[in-house]
Amino acid sequence: MKSKDDKRVRILSAAVKVFAQKGFYNAKVADVAKNAGVADGTIYLYFKNKDDILICIFEEEMEKFIDEIKGVTAVETGSLAKLRRFIHAHLDLVQRNPKLAQVFQLELRQSNKFIKEYTGSKLKEYLNLIGDLIAEGQAEGLIRVELHPGLVKRALFGALDEIATHWVLSKNGKHDLGQSADQIAEIFILGVAARPSEAKHS
Amino acid sequence: MKSKDDKRVRILSAAVKVFAQKGFYNAKVADVAKNAGVADGTIYLYFKNKDDILICIFEEEMEKFIDEIKGVTAVETGSLAKLRRFIHAHLDLVQRNPKLAQVFQLELRQSNKFIKEYTGSKLKEYLNLIGDLIAEGQAEGLIRVELHPGLVKRALFGALDEIATHWVLSKNGKHDLGQSADQIAEIFILGVAARPSEAKHS
Amino acid sequence: MKSKDDKRVRILSAAVKVFAQKGFYNAKVADVAKNAGVADGTIYLYFKNKDDILICIFEEEMEKFIDEIKGVTAVETGSLAKLRRFIHAHLDLVQRNPKLAQVFQLELRQSNKFIKEYTGSKLKEYLNLIGDLIAEGQAEGLIRVELHPGLVKRALFGALDEIATHWVLSKNGKHDLGQSADQIAEIFILGVAARPSEAKHS
Amino acid sequence: MKSKDDKRVRILSAAVKVFAQKGFYNAKVADVAKNAGVADGTIYLYFKNKDDILICIFEEEMEKFIDEIKGVTAVETGSLAKLRRFIHAHLDLVQRNPKLAQVFQLELRQSNKFIKEYTGSKLKEYLNLIGDLIAEGQAEGLIRVELHPGLVKRALFGALDEIATHWVLSKNGKHDLGQSADQIAEIFILGVAARPSEAKHS
DNA sequence: GATGAATGAGCTTTCATTCAT
DNA sequence: GATGAATGAAAGCTCATTCAT
Numbered sequence: 001m002k003s004k005d006d007k008r009v010r011i012l013s014a015a016v017k018v019f020a021q022k023g024f025y026n027a028k029v030a031d032v033a034k035n036a037g038v039a040d041g042t043i044y045l046y047f048k049n050k051d052d053i054l055i056c057i058f059e060e061e062m063e064k065f066i067d068e069i070k071g072v073t074a075v076e077t078g079s080l081a082k083l084r085r086f087i088h089a090h091l092d093l094v095q096r097n098p099k100l101a102q103v104f105q106l107e108l109r110q111s112n113k114f115i116k117e118y119t120g121s122k123l124k125e126y127l128n129l130i131g132d133l134i135a136e137g138q139a140e141g142l143i144r145v146e147l148h149p150g151l152v153k154r155a156l157f158g159a160l161d162e163i164a165t166h167w168v169l170s171k172n173g174k175h176d177l178g179q180s181a182d183q184i185a186e187i188f189i190l191g192v193a194a195r196p197s198e199a200k201h202s
Numbered sequence: 203m204k205s206k207d208d209k210r211v212r213i214l215s216a217a218v219k220v221f222a223q224k225g226f227y228n229a230k231v232a233d234v235a236k237n238a239g240v241a242d243g244t245i246y247l248y249f250k251n252k253d254d255i256l257i258c259i260f261e262e263e264m265e266k267f268i269d270e271i272k273g274v275t276a277v278e279t280g281s282l283a284k285l286r287r288f289i290h291a292h293l294d295l296v297q298r299n300p301k302l303a304q305v306f307q308l309e310l311r312q313s314n315k316f317i318k319e320y321t322g323s324k325l326k327e328y329l330n331l332i333g334d335l336i337a338e339g340q341a342e343g344l345i346r347v348e349l350h351p352g353l354v355k356r357a358l359f360g361a362l363d364e365i366a367t368h369w370v371l372s373k374n375g376k377h378d379l380g381q382s383a384d385q386i387a388e389i390f391i392l393g394v395a396a397r398p399s400e401a402k403h404s
Numbered sequence: 405m406k407s408k409d410d411k412r413v414r415i416l417s418a419a420v421k422v423f424a425q426k427g428f429y430n431a432k433v434a435d436v437a438k439n440a441g442v443a444d445g446t447i448y449l450y451f452k453n454k455d456d457i458l459i460c461i462f463e464e465e466m467e468k469f470i471d472e473i474k475g476v477t478a479v480e481t482g483s484l485a486k487l488r489r490f491i492h493a494h495l496d497l498v499q500r501n502p503k504l505a506q507v508f509q510l511e512l513r514q515s516n517k518f519i520k521e522y523t524g525s526k527l528k529e530y531l532n533l534i535g536d537l538i539a540e541g542q543a544e545g546l547i548r549v550e551l552h553p554g555l556v557k558r559a560l561f562g563a564l565d566e567i568a569t570h571w572v573l574s575k576n577g578k579h580d581l582g583q584s585a586d587q588i589a590e591i592f593i594l595g596v597a598a599r600p601s602e603a604k605h606s
Numbered sequence: 607m608k609s610k611d612d613k614r615v616r617i618l619s620a621a622v623k624v625f626a627q628k629g630f631y632n633a634k635v636a637d638v639a640k641n642a643g644v645a646d647g648t649i650y651l652y653f654k655n656k657d658d659i660l661i662c663i664f665e666e667e668m669e670k671f672i673d674e675i676k677g678v679t680a681v682e683t684g685s686l687a688k689l690r691r692f693i694h695a696h697l698d699l700v701q702r703n704p705k706l707a708q709v710f711q712l713e714l715r716q717s718n719k720f721i722k723e724y725t726g727s728k729l730k731e732y733l734n735l736i737g738d739l740i741a742e743g744q745a746e747g748l749i750r751v752e753l754h755p756g757l758v759k760r761a762l763f764g765a766l767d768e769i770a771t772h773w774v775l776s777k778n779g780k781h782d783l784g785q786s787a788d789q790i791a792e793i794f795i796l797g798v799a800a801r802p803s804e805a806k807h808s
Numbered sequence: 809g810a811t812g813a814a815t816g817a818g819c820t821t822t823c824a825t826t827c828a829t
Numbered sequence: 830g831a832t833g834a835a836t837g838a839a840a841g842c843t844c845a846t847t848c849a850t
Contacts, residue, residue: 562768
């Protein structure tokens, strides 16, 4: 049980390392196996296939992220403050995990299975963290009610995602994402906030 | 000359069709050739390799888009109105070209060469259309000057891109993107606009 | 271990058979695999590429030949007698292994990699068997000292090689190489032998 | 007629240049065409196929060689002296035409068609120059009559060929082939000469 | 005769996955 | 559970050759 988990974990961290270094497409399952110190076949005791490794990395890391972000936003009171926290936390996570970010922003998208078949709950759950904050803000009268939370969550996620991708791709002298977070938060919060005069007439 | 162009064009449209239908990865060069009514080898008289077809589709369609969007925004006066037009035009283009959108939003991202090596000017040029509008707005005093155009352009592009991808992936009963455009425009314009005390924007 | 060696050996003999029959260039790796009773991919567990199969055949058969020829010449005393033995053994080996001879004399030369990149030691070692006999003969005063062993070895090898190639190419009624060996031996031995009057002044 | 010949000649010299530089296998017909300043298709007005270019180079250069060697040997009286001349002339031709030698010694052998199908008369004619000299020597009582001219000619040709190949392959500081010719001539003449009691050759 | 755009057959090699041990 | 040798499907690309102009 211990050793089983151990192997699974070793394979996953090896995969992050190898995928980040060589790219998902160029990385061989055998590379991951060697890096994890297991036999090629062992991989298939823990994962359905190569794409599954990638998807599991995503799911498990997303779970941690979701927990972390929930913790961080819970501290705040007020949905707009929580939104701001969310934005900072998202980009902070990227900045603190460059290898993982590389895998998330670049490699994951090259997996046909992930793009076309993945309907996992973690991504939805993550998006819904935003959606819920939006809805919460609308309930509080802080966010305009005519905005679709389902749209806003994608807009914000897309914005953060693009910025993260650009950061990952910038070769050297990566800029600090904290400032980007400030500006994105400002734009979105002002962008979705109910106008003072409108706050009542929802 | 006529026939030469003709063949190139036929290959490109065949490729859009085939890539959208089977996916870039699953599509065989031979599929594209057959669909275009040329021999396999002929493809390589016009394109360096399979990825190059994809990249050329991107470049050439982007050029058209850029022209179209330039035309559309030129009509307006005022950078914020132009921004609104831009947003509508972007999503409108997606909605009017579903196959191309499928290729742009999904298949293109699976090309390792595109993701890692593409440094073509068209994408930058497109992003800069936004960046320039932002800068213009700042010059006009309509957009807060502390915002980095380079960041805002990515945030907006990312938001639109994510919404486009979601639209492409939604299997049936695709919703109208016009409404999404309205909301995104509202959010961003309010988000970046100078505060009332700072500007005269209506 | 047993089965591993077994497979390697099976691939090599299959390759000799197939290359002799179809020619190296026309033979497909798949033909070799089928003939050896292994999967196509298995070939690449044992050999770097198609050319490598050919080169390994050469190296390994040459090793056997070298051993055999060493054994045969060791029996004789006197370098000239050894030289005669060598010549007979060389052509005898050709005659006794027609398929292998076909591969050595014709197919091997069509491998660009063999011709241009092969610097293996086996060919040199084989040539040096002759060179050493020449040097030995010079030391014994039996062979003229002004002759360069490095040149003589090539001359003799070239002569034998050409005769072997001609024999391989002769469609039907292949003549007996034993008589050829007699004459070649006679020519070379007389050709390199020290003149009676010179026998002492080595 | 003039221009026709001109084109044919230009193609042949371009082919020698290109084949020597890139190797027959790696050289493209298009390379030869470009180098000759003609269209790809034009090549096929003068030659059956790529191998045919190589074979024509061989045939035509061999014809020149044969004439040259005939001229050189005609000067001498005595078959053994002619043989010596022949040997010198052969290696001299190699040394004076390094590009052509590269094509003859290395590239030609990689042509499946040349190796397996060529039954052209020029090679036979060349070999027979030697064979005739041997027969002549036998008629003069200078060469042992028990030697088969058909074998001796191959032995000598093989020896010269091997030495030429080695010279072509020696990267830098190519040695002078004149000395090699001296030694080969000495070996062969002594090797085939009738015994003192049988002849008057000095 | 000359062109060169178009053809399309041809094949090595890789590597995710399996399964006998 | 773990291994890793074996599998075998799969396809991009080249380039000699053709032929309509």
